[in-house]
Amino acid sequence: MQKLDTKLRSELKIQNTVSTADLKQKVDIARFNEYKHLSSNLDLYRCGYVKDDTMIGRVTIFRTGKMISVGTKSPKQADVELKKAVNILKNYKLAKNTRITSQTRNIVSRFDLKKSLPIEMLARTLPKSIYEPDQFPGLIYRIQGSCVALLFASGKGIIVGATSIEEINSAFFDVQSQI
Secondary structure (H helix, E strand, O other), rough: OOOOOOOOOOOEEEEEEEEEEEEOOOOOOOHHHHOOOOOOOOOOEEEEEEEEOOOOOEEEEEEEEEEEEEEEOOOOHHHHHHHHHHHHHHHHOOOOOOOOEEEEEEEEEEOOOOOOOOOOHHHHOOOOOOOOOOOOOOOEOOOOOOOOEEOOOOOEEEEEEEEEOOHHHHHHHHHHHHO
């Protein structure tokens, strides 16, 4: 189980966390529209959604019991919302009592370096970077592991691909040390 309580650096703000879990049982998503806080549109998508008034994000549920939480601001919050979705399904007798283990798949965070960046110069000097202004206005900088930083001339940036707070903090440190 991963650590969920590491402190995020103050310069970073999490925009979105994507986490998954498995109910290890089939779910009748065709009945979702009969209940409060559940919805589905099976003509468009082969899944259902759980979102109550207290949830920041929402949880997508597939017939197989696979679950995806999106829209939360931390791995801990995603874990709470996945467990809340399980309880809602249990209350409507759409799922049996089960214990889930969430796994963080992607954390998207943003930052502002509060200074302009010489993007073209960085593109020539940063290893593993791509800058194609006709395609995308920012520099794409591949950091360690699966992390990627999107850097803009304004000094603002986004880190994607992290699976833990530690990884985001480390990626941000890498960005700062290279600029």
